Amino acid sequence: MKKILIAGGTGFVGGYLVSHLTQLGYEVHVLTRKALAESEQSGTKFFEWDLEKSYIDIKAFEGVDTIINLTGENISAGRWTTKRRLDLIESRVLSLNLLYKYIEHHAIAIDKIISSSAVGYYGACTTDTLFSEDANSGSDFLAHICKLWEKAARQFESLGVKTVILRKGIVLGKEGGMYAKLAPLARLGINVSVGNGKQYLPWIDIRDLGRIYEFIIHQEDARGVYNAVAPQHITMNDFSYVLLRSFAKTSLLPNVPGFMLKLLYGDMAVMLLQGSRVSDEKIRRMGFKFIYDTIERSLLRDGK
Secondary structure, eight states, X not given: OOEEEEETTTSHHHHHHHHHHHHTTOEXXXXXXXXXXXXXXXXXXXXXXXXXXXXXXXXXXXTOOEEEEOOOOOTTSSOOOHHHHHHHHHHHHHHHHHHHHHHHHTTOOOOEEEEEEEGGGGOSOOXXXXXXXXXXXXXXXXXXXXXXXXXXXXXXGGGTOXXXXXXXXXXXXXXXXXXXXXXXHHHTTOOOOBTTSOSBOOEEEHHHHHHHHHHHHHOTTOOEEEEEOOSOOOBHHHHHHHHHHHTTXXXXXXXXXXXXXXXXXXXXXXXXXXXXXXXOHHHXXXXXXXXXXXXXXXXXXXXX
């Protein structure tokens, strides 16, 4: 069984992925900013790293075949001030640069790296365009982050490392992310849609995302970029309706007006108010089969 190193393995997605992979029998090494004891969960070990000091515990790489990179500050955690914009970029790019530096300097034999990106690569806009992996990038801040993020990941190709980049949609799961923020409101019968609600919401159930990582680990020919989004294209209004249904609720309340979000969040509001359709065809052509392929299958099992 392969040994996996996860950078950024203590967040919402990382925590789920560590649990998922260890349950499948993988031995997982996790890079953290604080030294932690070995997990009670069999098969998980924690190793310290420090971006500011350009330090990684070299033992983290022992026996590792595949690296999964999930690093990056939460893009929706605060207003996009000049400093925060820089932090959002550096938390993504510098972590990859440090991993690359260690692998190159110590001649570490890594077979594959699976790195993160986001559908924000295509730009924050609402159109009927269906974006596939070969589409041009957008020109806004979200797209700029993703382009730098992906460029940093592609440097591993020069070391002969198979490099896969997952452009993820909104990840839905009970333990965190968008669901955890909006479910308490929906439970009270509050409409959680924003703006006109017609913006598309590219999404993926965290359980299918975990399965995609497992799938890519085993695909010897996997290279390049794959969209990690569910097959069903939904709008923000669709999401709110199904989320309310999952709690046996309906709502007559109007959507939260766009101008209020702009006052609260500034430029960051564009993430909530704009969205386009993103294609999952490439990953399905490789043979991946979604279980949670509709928003109903994702939410109605988990709501109550």
